[in-house]
Amino acid sequence: MRLKKTPMFLKKCLSKKYLCVVLSIFFLFGCVGKNDQKTLNKYSAEYFDLFDTYSQFTALCASKEEFESLSERLHERLLTLNKEFDIYNEYEGMNNLKTVNDNAGIAPVKVSGDIMELVEFGKEAYTQTNGKINIALGNVLGIWHNYREDALNGVKTAVPTENELKEASKFCDIDSIIIDKSASTIYTDNCNTRIDVGAVAKGFAADKAKEFLENEGVGAALLNLGGNVIAINDENKPTWKIGIENPDLSQNYIDTFDTANSTVVTSGNYQRFYECDGRRYHHIIDPDTLYPADNNIAVTVKGSSSAVSDMLSTAIFILPRKEGEELARKYGYAVLWIEKNGAVVKTKDF
Numbered sequence: 632m633r634l635k636k637t638p639m640f641l642k643k644c645l646s647k648k649y650l651c652v653v654l655s656i657f658f659l660f661g662c663v664g665k666n667d668q669k670t671l672n673k674y675s676a677e678y679f680d681l682f683d684t685y686s687q688f689t690a691l692c693a694s695k696e697e698f699e700s701l702s703e704r705l706h707e708r709l710l711t712l713n714k715e716f717d718i719y720n721e722y723e724g725m726n727n728l729k730t731v732n733d734n735a736g737i738a739p740v741k742v743s744g745d746i747m748e749l750v751e752f753g754k755e756a757y758t759q760t761n762g763k764i765n766i767a768l769g770n771v772l773g774i775w776h777n778y779r780e781d782a783l784n785g786v787k788t789a790v791p792t793e794n795e796l797k798e799a800s801k802f803c804d805i806d807s808i809i810i811d812k813s814a815s816t817i818y819t820d821n822c823n824t825r826i827d828v829g830a831v832a833k834g835f836a837a838d839k840a841k842e843f844l845e846n847e848g849v850g851a852a853l854l855n856l857g858g859n860v861i862a863i864n865d866e867n868k869p870t871w872k873i874g875i876e877n878p879d880l881s882q883n884y885i886d887t888f889d890t891a892n893s894t895v896v897t898s899g900n901y902q903r904f905y906e907c908d909g910r911r912y913h914h915i916i917d918p919d920t921l922y923p924a925d926n927n928i929a930v931t932v933k934g935s936s937s938a939v940s941d942m943l944s945t946a947i948f949i950l951p952r953k954e955g956e957e958l959a960r961k962y963g964y965a966v967l968w969i970e971k972n973g974a975v976v977k978t979k980d981f
């Protein structure tokens with residue numbers, strides 16, 4: 632298994648603000664037999680090379696060997712998804728979203744089923760959230776990304792000008808992304824438009840991980856993919872206890888709950904940000920202002936699909952509470968807000 636467990640590495644991740652453990656997890660009821668009398672034990676693994684964040688996988692297995700083989704195959708599946716959805720790096724023998732972006736205004740690009748499905752979901756997210764989630768916003772998000780990297784790497788600390796952002800926003804039309812299902816291609820018809828799937832990719836990947844684990848016949852498992860959590864329990868018992876981390880990163884949890892089968896996703900302003908002149912500039916951008924959204928500190932969404940929870944947590948983070956509530960109600964998903972003033976509010980079903 633390719634697992635890096637060095638505390639130094641973790642420290643490096645933390646200092647770069649790459650670590651994004653939004654939810655902390657505890658195992659609640661141990662050693663549950665599945666359909667037989669075999670005793671199952673709890674095993675855990677950590678992954679440091681997925682989606683630019685920290686991930687943790689826990690499952691009940693009959694032996695350490697069985698778990699390690701499972702974890703290795705899960706890790707491989709997630710690494711493939713990571714490469715496919717990467718907009719910064721290219722990989723030999725594969726067309727990924729960087730290939731699609733590099734061919735904007737030039738040619739349609741043949742892509743895998745995973746990419747087709749995710750981009751289709753991303754386009755649908757635009758409609759569902761009234762444009763608050765826009766996977767064609769890459770041009771604007773790229774500017775914020777570069778300013779953040781420069782600030783965190785000590786190159787320069789500045790804020791993009793309104794003009795710069797407005798110019799970039801001219802090339803963020805969702806209809807520029809053209810999906811041809813029969814040819815399995817994606818084409819961006821404007822050479823300046825860039826796709827960024829950051830708002831939905833981890834949730835989508837977590838659903839794919841769940842599918843993988845269920846196909847493997849895993850009875851009880853928990854995956855935290857950088858704050859996108861999926862819980863599996865085939866006996867539908869509340870096997871897992873989930874704690875919602877305090878944005879001040881203290882040991883006190885904002886809330887805890889037990890779950891059997893659900894997905895939980897948090898979007899917050901306290902993991903990926905930089906500061907300039909005493910103000911925090913984080914990574915979730917309101918497409919209407921082109922600046923970081925400032926209604927909330929964090930939003931956690933709980934529901935059956937992780938891709939939907941991921942889409943909703945980002946959109947509801949951007950929206951004022953009433954509008955966020957309406958959106959969540961449409962899907963029947965539960966929400967917990969930590970509002971700008973620190974107030975914790977949740978829907979009745981959370």
Ligand code: ADP
Nearest residue numbers: 763764765766827829830898914915916918945
């Ligand atoms: P995280 O990736 O930290 O878990 P989110 O799921 O909320 O958090 O997604 C944030 C990412 O989504 C950003 O890093 C950026 O790539 C992208 N993004 C930010 N704002 C928007 C937006 N309004 N529409 C689409 N994508 C966005």
Ligand code: MG
Nearest residue numbers: 830941942945
């Ligand atoms: Mg999201």
